[in-house]
Amino acid sequence: MTTETPDTAATLEQIRERSDRPIPHVGSLPISHDGVRSLMESAADVPCLLAAVGAVLKLHVPVGEMGVDELWCGECSVTERLVPWRCPTYLAISRALTGEEPSDG
DSSP states (O other): OOOOOHHHHHHHHHHHHHHHSOOOOOTTSOTTSHHHHHHHHHHHHHHHHHHHHHHHHHHSOEEOOTTOOOOEETTTOBTTBOOBSSOHHHHHHHHHHHSSOOOOO
């Protein structure tokens, strides 16, 4: 089951399109110039993207029981199948943000 709605998919596609536009040298261009406007639109997307990533990371948190050393992902795990902490979702987001594997600390 996917949680991404058509509106979410459309919004993400619009953000991708804006971020794919080439950005010309904007230092001496008026604010009405397309390049400056495009840069400003892309910058305005950042808070929304950060909130989206933050919301996903808040779901994928380590859980465990007292006396048990191993942790698992509270979002990915179900009664019959425990997914070890640092689940694929957490790892993928971490790699995308940092370009490397997360540390154990």
